[in-house]
Amino acid sequence: xxxxxxxxxxxxxxxxxxxxxxxxxxxxxxxxxxxxxxxxxxxxxxxxxxxxxxxxxxxxxxxxxxxxxxxxxxxxxxxxxxxxxxxxxxxxxxxxxxxxxxxxxxxxxxxxxxxxxxxxxxxxxxxxxxxxxxxxxxxxxxxxxxxxxxxxxxxxxxxxxxxxxxxxxxxxxxxxxxxxxxxxxxxxxxxxxxx
Amino acid sequence: xxxxxxxxxxxxxxxxxxxxxxxxxxxxxxxxxxxxxxxxxxxxxxxxxxxxxxxxxxxxxxxxxxxxxxxxxxxxxxxxxxxxxxxxxxxxxxxxxxxxxxxxxxxxxxxxxxxxxxxxxxxxxxxxxxxxxxxxxxxxxxxxxxxxxxxxxxxxxxxxxxxxxxxxxxxxxxxxxxxxxxxxxxxxxxxxxxx
DNA sequence: TATTTTACATACGTGCTGTACGTATGATAA
DNA sequence: TTATCATACGTACAGCACGTATGTAAAATA
Numbered sequence: 001x002x003x004x005x006x007x008x009x010x011x012x013x014x015x016x017x018x019x020x021x022x023x024x025x026x027x028x029x030x031x032x033x034x035x036x037x038x039x040x041x042x043x044x045x046x047x048x049x050x051x052x053x054x055x056x057x058x059x060x061x062x063x064x065x066x067x068x069x070x071x072x073x074x075x076x077x078x079x080x081x082x083x084x085x086x087x088x089x090x091x092x093x094x095x096x097x098x099x100x101x102x103x104x105x106x107x108x109x110x111x112x113x114x115x116x117x118x119x120x121x122x123x124x125x126x127x128x129x130x131x132x133x134x135x136x137x138x139x140x141x142x143x144x145x146x147x148x149x150x151x152x153x154x155x156x157x158x159x160x161x162x163x164x165x166x167x168x169x170x171x172x173x174x175x176x177x178x179x180x181x182x183x184x185x186x187x188x189x190x191x192x193x194x195x
Numbered sequence: 196x197x198x199x200x201x202x203x204x205x206x207x208x209x210x211x212x213x214x215x216x217x218x219x220x221x222x223x224x225x226x227x228x229x230x231x232x233x234x235x236x237x238x239x240x241x242x243x244x245x246x247x248x249x250x251x252x253x254x255x256x257x258x259x260x261x262x263x264x265x266x267x268x269x270x271x272x273x274x275x276x277x278x279x280x281x282x283x284x285x286x287x288x289x290x291x292x293x294x295x296x297x298x299x300x301x302x303x304x305x306x307x308x309x310x311x312x313x314x315x316x317x318x319x320x321x322x323x324x325x326x327x328x329x330x331x332x333x334x335x336x337x338x339x340x341x342x343x344x345x346x347x348x349x350x351x352x353x354x355x356x357x358x359x360x361x362x363x364x365x366x367x368x369x370x371x372x373x374x375x376x377x378x379x380x381x382x383x384x385x386x387x388x389x390x
Numbered sequence: 391t392a393t394t395t396t397a398c399a400t401a402c403g404t405g406c407t408g409t410a411c412g413t414a415t416g417a418t419a420a
Numbered sequence: 421t422t423a424t425c426a427t428a429c430g431t432a433c434a435g436c437a438c439g440t441a442t443g444t445a446a447a448a449t450a
Contacts, residue, residue, distance in 0.1 A: 113308030152375040159358020160351040167350040180347040191386035
């Protein structure tokens with residue numbers, strides 16, 4: 001019984017959804033492909049047909065999560081036409097996006113270890129860091145920020161936010177903590193400002 | 196053939212050394228306990244006698260690495276008696292310590308994923324973040340830095356440095372890149388300064 | 391000297407991954 | 421219309437690596 005294209009895509013969609021749930025809840029190492037396949041009502045054979053291996057499945061899920069957050073950030077930035085406000089909006093949106101639904105586990109904990117540093121780095125550069133870097137670059141060209149290495153600023157800010165995400169998601173009063181982080185981030189950004 | 200106490204400790208020492216080498220070079224998942232045991236001239240039985248399991252061995256190695264860097268940071272800070280200089284020295288020492296001999300793989304990549312977030316966090320708080328937090332706290336009490344959440348500053352700075360470490364260690368011209376990072380860090384720190 | 395504890399080695403079971411192979415069904419071309 | 425091929429799975433198997441149970445010799449202890 002051959003399924004038509006939409007049903008095939010549905011199978012893939014299903015597998016990725018269940019995989020995402022399990023990876024976020026239990027962590028990559030504590031999840032078996034059998035579980036995922038069962039919940040998607042197929043066997044591991046189907047899974048291996050659509051994905052190269054366990055890592056491949058994780059990679060697919062990882063990309064989706066990163067894309068989601070990336071879009072969330074872009075949307076938040078687009079709500080203002082002031083460069084500084086865009087930057088700040090983007091940072092805040094990133095914090096929110098990464099914290100919700102335990103995304104941090106896939107993004108920041110398992111991601112680097114499972115994908116390997118180089119693969120992870122490429123992904124992170126492509127989706128997550130890129131918009132930040134471009135924004136900083138853009139602002140530096142207009143002399144809104146000091147002539148400091150954009151790369152260095154990007155990495156330091158990105159790192160600060162990632163650690164902040166992990167810290168925030170570990171707290172019950174996430175809202176308060178997030179505000180504290182935003183204050184710190186604003187200070188940091190301010191230190192780059194040309195005055 | 197029972198070994199005396201020193202020889203026993205030597206066995207443990209040996210296992211941990213080889214384990215550290217393998218973990219840093221290939222990553223936790225790509226290392227088998229058989230390899231480690233063989234290189235230490237014992238069987239896996241000996242390994243399991245001294246360590247609870249693979250994770251336990253990793254944890255032991257992880258602690259050693261963190262302790263090493265922590266001491267390196269403290270020593271660097273102690274070279275000045277000016278609070279600001281101590282802070283900057285500490286940051287620089289941390290960058291250097293984490294970059295050398297691929298420590299980042301154990302510390303920042305595998306650490307969180309293998310130990311689990313909560314365990315990792317406790318370790319990191321205990322060894323790595325603590326001196327930074329205490330320094331910031333100390334300086335804030337003397338009104339050298341603004342009344343911003345010390346916790347938030349600590350996490351953001353720590354995150355910035357960790358990401359910076361990974362970025363630096365990915366570059367051939369580590370010295371130049373490290374200097375760029377230090378410039379950024381100094382700006383960030385400056386933004387916390389009370390003026 | 392008898393007994394327990396330590397420091398290993400050996401042997402085995404088990405879970406999970408990946409792979410090879412089988413099969414049914416829809417698409418395609420002669 | 422039929423023969424052939426590709427797709428989308430399922431099934432069965434192999435192997436690796438972990439952990440555990442058990443054995444053993446030597447040192448510590450009583």
